[in-house]
Amino acid sequence: MRYPGQVNDEVRRQELGSSRNVPAGQGGEGVTHQCDISLGSGIGGEHDRTPIDNRIGIKHIVNMIHNVDNTSLCRDVLSQLFLVTTLMSADMQRGLAERGLTQTRAQVLWVLGGAERMTQAELAAELKVTPRNVTTLIDALEETGFVRRTAHPTDRRAAVIVLTAKGQKSFARLQSETTEFAKLLFGNLSERDLKTLQGILHDVATKLTELAKETGGR
Structure with a gap:
């Protein structure tokens, strides 16, 4: 049962009899609410003195009292998430552009750096893109000196993609900067x-x- 703030205590006692007070909280419009919850058993005027949080989850009681509507909070959280992703994406694009990379090309370097060598088909599966898209990416990275194609040891139709010295240096830098950035944000x-x-x-x-x-x- 919910009461607006400043409700007369005598009126509450008349309505609820013996009761326990639950601290006031803030309503949806910033109005303070006060609530008394009766623990009466209804037998001979006696009342159950079992602690309320042992009978019903206190969080459930608070939510029931205040009828929390977190729609506005959800929107605020989403706005913050949009802001974070926008800021991080813009910062990443600036840093990668200085090295002649895009986010997609950097992702290829990241995957290759962890695996050392992969076929184009394996890269396509890992990146979840079509083989044609991978071919375009590898062509661009090969032209700029980050990767090179090598012969497959057993399949003449396949090429194995490996990082060049330039690609390995870029991958090492990505690793180091990612670690430092993580520490800066969450350390x-x-x-x-x-x-x-x-x-x-x-x-x-x-x-x-x-x-x-x-x-x-x-």
Whole structure:
């Protein structure tokens, strides 16, 4: 049962009888709400003195009292996420452009740096793009000296893609800068907070992947 702030205590006692007070919270319009929850058993006027948080989850009680509508908060969080992704994308594009790379080409270097060598078909599967798109990417990276094609040891039809010395240097720089950037953003967070953030971002990524599949299937 919910009451506007400053409701007369005597009126509450008349309505609820013996009760326990739940601290006031803020309503959706910034109005303070006060609530008394009766623990009466209804037998002979006696009342159950069992602690309320042992009978019903206190969080559930608070949510029930205040009827929390977090739609506005969800929008605020999404706005913050948009801002973060926009800022990070712009910063990444500037840094990569200075080295003659795009985000997609840098992703190829990142994948190759971890695997050392891959066929174009393997790269296409890893990047989730068509073989034709990979061919275009490798052509551009080969022309700019980041990768080179080598003969496949057993399949004459396939080429193995490896990083050149320039590509290896760029990959090492990407690794180092990624590590430093991660420390700059999250170095002050506790392990618990990092794991919480990691879980939230994982859930967001999973949801976005599901939505993309649903949209693509239409």
